[in-house]
Amino acid sequence: MCKCSETGSEAGSMKTPVTFAGPTMKPLVPLSRQVPFGEDGAEDQTPGSISPPATITPVTPCKLDFREGCYQINFKPTASLVTFEGTLRVDRSAPDGGADQLIVSGDLYSRLPVIGPITTPPVGPADGDEAGEPIAAASMSIAGALSTVDAAIVANPILKPTIPIFARARYHSYLKVTSVSAPVLVPSPTKCVLTIIAEQFNYTQPPVGQFKGSFPNAPSRTVTLKLFKVPAPFPFSLTGGPFYEGRLFEGAVDKGAVTLAWVSKFFRRATLEIDTLVGAVRPVPVPDGSGGTDFFDKVFARTGWQLAVVQDQLNVPVPGGVVPTNCWSSADLHALMTAVRNPATNLDTDWRVHMIVVPAKLGCGRGVMYDQIGVPREGCASFSDDGYPTSDSSNFGLAANKKQRDVPRAFLRSATHELTHTLNQIHQEQETSADNSIMTTTPSVADVLGGPATGEPGVFPDQIKLAHNTTVRHHLNHMPDPVIRPGGWPFASWFPTGAPQAADRHDFAASELSLEVTAGEGRVALGQPLDLSWTMTNTSGVPLRVPNDISTEALFASITVTDGEGRERPVRPFAIVCEHAKIGELEPGKSVSASTKVFWSTAGFAFERPGRYRVDVAVMWSAQGVSVGVQAGVDVFVDYPSSDADNHAAGLVMHPDVGKWVALGGGAYHLGEACSRLLSLSETAAPARALGVGVRDAAGPRVLDGFADLLPDRNKVARLYPGLSTDAGGRAARTSAAAPPARKRARKSRARK
């Protein structure tokens, strides 16, 4: 397999527009992104505006306190016994949060009915939200709903509230906040309203015994929270933070009462329990350069987590049959964890990570997130007597060939690395690029620090950054609870297929380079290949250096098909034809195009079943060492078979050999099974015509539309396979040499969208 690269000319890009595109890949879970903090202007008095001199409208400034941190959210749907509670994380210091550095996300858990305070139902029609079939009712106006007096929803009285933690089995939905706004001024006596709009993604719990549930690709609904700041009731008054109450709307329909109570300056909380084997040394706090110390809790505090560190047992006995100064197996580490960790560990009430520190030796990898056994991600291990051999990197500096126990800063870094793996984060070499951050592997950090040419010259270990990078910080704070928490989703199961091997990938703006993807039809029959084409156009005013061949065979383009449940499947080229492909000049206004039939690849059939799909095309290449590209897609619906003929046809063609035939562009007569099935397909219209049935039936199954220019030559098949039956279902061929020629459909004449 050849590797296509930007050969041919090394002069570099004439113009390489660079646009920061945020995280370079899209996880397979909903994830809040930057939102601006808007200012509702409908009721503002614009300073300097001309107003009738006889009237001066008093205004009230709105100084809503929507401070950063974690809010406990409670939602009581109208006329429902099931309520919802959870957390809303308001991140106002997100480096990737746009101009306002704002990202807001939340998680809701269902709460079973309890005997508690009787709340006055709001004035207005009942609504069967969440509890069963919706009850049709007239909607109350937003103004009316907002004016309704409700008793505040208060959690069971406890001590000073903190970040709540709920059982995994009760998880209900993720809130991806897309808008936050509040007015600057309101005319008196209008109330100041905080408006939060969120897409809600309802979660499907995993089957019993499994740990990975699913989110829909598209939001289940969009909700609007209209909130007023009110004095915080006890016990929330103990936090010193703001308290909001109001209503939740779906469109203009009032769905129920909601409260937001600030409970913490942190976004999430967890516990780290450290047990240390006899002969090992656990990580210790290290100077932070400002007169204080850094430790696990400080590192996570910088990210926004409240991490309680429990330095538990020392001198844990060596398990029988284990040599502690050798490399440890995952099984031995898991067994040790289950033997020594706090027996009261309950992952439904505490996000608790166990860390076992053992000696091991040089060459064991410095640590491991070993727990892919049973309940996922309960524990990790750190190796005090492993270290920094120069064979791993020539940039270890004073740490070279030393043990971790003797290099506290580097030891703390690698131990935090394993802890962060346990919270379902992956190496940055794979997700973004190697950098001086926690989730880059140790040798790569040393190499990043290695010298002037590596991007961040410095010295290992002193200039190790004990911090997560922006991408990992974003994930830790805003990925859904089930993905992050110990005992939730298996490791890396959120990682999408088709994501680029991002190395600071930058996407072109549409005004620079556009990609248009078109499908021959927006709806195809089950088993019908989809004609897909894409055109990349230089929309800038200058020549751009781009690939001269953007077919998938040339390896610059990739196709990903995503079904309605968010499952992605790549559509890989069957053949690699890239020797001619190179980066060349594309003049302004000029385009380069490619097309293919989306049907089958080595990853399987693209459209396995009826339903809706998204087909995305990404074109990526390297410009002066930086990954750049464009991406676009189309929505496609695969119809359900509506006749026996359609069913039969789909059964004929959805065979790997037919897939290979299509992938090869037809003419692959060595595929006897494909020849047989496609001949049978071509015969499906003939019997109907012979019986004189209606025009639609005489036209044959819709699948035929996609094979119009792909059907085999009957005479050639007869020569190559004299005894071949034309019916792969086992029936003898009904027709003889008088079989009608393969139907030629007017595929190419169809207008492309």
Add this chain to the structure above:
Amino acid sequence: MANTQKQARDVIGTWTKATAAPCADKYPATLAFSTSTYRGARGPGQGMVWWDAGIYRLEGAGTIVIATATDELVTYPISLQTDQFEITDAEGCRVTYRRDTRTP
């Protein structure tokens, strides 16, 4: 020891996956081995790869130990030739890589 050192030198370089079987999806499209560390890069359309970055070493004539995406050291039988090697994982998947001769 001398043989292992020679083998280690033999694996240094850039390799491209030649196996298209679905079981090999979790192995990177390209691998770059340095002295004791490696980097894996995904190909177009590829998902999470379990050989992404970390340490490795050759042990004896036919064994390679690689640190995976969780930093776990996993041992694989390896058949190493000048321009090709093949590993077999615990699930029986055989994955072949060919040396990329255009890179040093």
